[in-house]
C-alpha cells in the first residue's frame with residue numbers, strides 16, 4: 001500500500017487528463033474499467049520516484065566497466081555504512097547506462113523537529129539528494145548544526161519563507177542531520193554553500209551523486225538517454241539541438257559522435273545556455289557550440305548568408321533534435337502541479353512553430369527526432385498526426401532501441417504508425433509485484449512518462 005498521495009492537480013486538469021486516458025479509441029480497445037485503472041495508476045505513480053536511478057556513463061572518456069568500478073568505489077566511500085553492497089547494473093540494450101536500484105518506501109519514523117522544503121528540493125530528496133539551503137523554507141527556531149530533523153515537502157507552496165513551523169498540506173520525505181544553523185540559512189545575505197540537511201534516513205534510499213565522478217557519470221532519466229541513441233548521431237555530422245538546456249542530450253549527442261563533428265545547441269534562456277557550456281566543459285566535449293536564441297526564428301531569411309551561429313540557412317543539419325518545451329506531466333516524482341487547464345494546454349502551438357523550423361533546417365535524407373516528457377495526446381501523438389499531414393515528405397522511422405511502449409490510441413494514427421512511436425508509460429507496469437525480474441527490465445517499465453517520434457525527411 002502506498003504512503004504517498006496521488007499527484008495533486010487542479011480538478012479541471014484531472015478531468016482533462018481523464019478524457020485523454022479514457023478517449024474513445026482507448027475505451028474501445030481496453031474497456032472502461034481497465035482505462036480508468038490505468039489512469040488512476042498514472043496519477044499515483046507520478047508522485048513516486050522511479051524504482052531505479054539511471055546514470056549515463058561518459059564512455060567517450062573511459063570504458064563502461066571502468067566507470068562502473070570507479071563509481072562503486074566512490075559510492076562506497078560516501079556511504080554511511082561502507083559494508084553495504086552497492087548494486088550497479090548495466091543495461092542490456094543501452095550501452096552507456098548504469099542503473100542503481102532505489103530502496104523505498106522504507107519505514108522511517110517522523111520526528112517532531114521539522115524542516116520544510118519546496119517542491120523542487122523535495123523531489124530531489126526523493127531521488128537521493130541531500131537538502132541544500134536554497135530549498136529550505138521553514139525550520140525550527142533554534143535549529144543548530146548536528147540537530148536531527150525530519151524533512152517534509154510543502155505540497156501547495158503555501159509555507160512562508162523563514163517560518164518556524166508549518167501546519168499546511170505537506171508530505172514527509174525522511175530524516176536528516178542539520179549541517180547549518182537557522183540564522184545562516186535565513187539571515188545571511190546570500191544562501192550559504194554546501195549541504196543544509198544531510199539525509200541519513202530517507203524514505204527512498206538511493207545514492208547522492210553530488211560531487212561523485214562529475215565528468216564520468218551524468219544523472220539522466222533512461223528515456224532521455226534513449227533519445228540520443230534514437231537520433232543516431234554519427235562522427236563528423238552537423239547536428240542541431242533546438243531546445244537544449246541544461247544540455248543533457250546535447251552532451252550525449254556529442255559523446256556518441258566521439259566529439260567529432262559539430263553539435264549546435266540553442267536555448268532561449270541565457271543563463272540556461274551557460275549551463276550547457278558548463279556541462280560540455282565538465283564532460284570534456286569540444287564539439288558543442290551553444291547559443292542563446294529563439295529556435296522559432298532559427299531559419300535564416302537570407303539562405304545565401306552563411307554564418308557560424310543562428311539563424312541558419314535551410315537544410316543545414318544532418319540531424320535535428322526537438323526536445324520540445326512541454327507541460328512536463330511525465331516528470332517523477334511530482335507531488336503537485338498548480339497549473340490551470342489553460343497553462344497545461346498552452347504548449348502545442350509553440351511546439352508546432354518549433355517543428356516548422358526543425359523541418360526546414362534538416363537536410364533531405366536527414367533525421368528529425370521529436371520528444372517530450374509529458375503524457376498528453378495533444379503534445380505527442382496528435383503532433384505526429386499533424387506533422388505527417390502538414391509535411392508529406394516526412395516519414396516515421398523505427399527506433400533503436402525501442403524499449404518503451406508504442407504510441408497511445410486516440411489521435412487517429414494507424415496501428416503501424418503507433419508501433420513506430422515510443423511512449424514510456426509507467427502506469428502500465430507500476431506496482432507490479434514481480435520484484436525478481438532483472439533490474440534493467442523493471443527500469444525499462446518504471447520510468448518517467450516520455451514520448452519519442454523519429455522522422456526521415458525524404
Ligand code: SAM
Nearest residue numbers: 243244245246247248249267268294295323325
Ligand atoms: N533537451 C534538454 C536536456 O535534455 O537537457 C531539455 C530541454 S527542456 C525539455 C526545454 C527547453 O526549451 C528549456 O530549456 C527552454 O528554455 C527551452 N525553450 C523553450 N522555448 C524555446 C524556444 N522558443 N527556443 C529555444 N529554446 C526554447
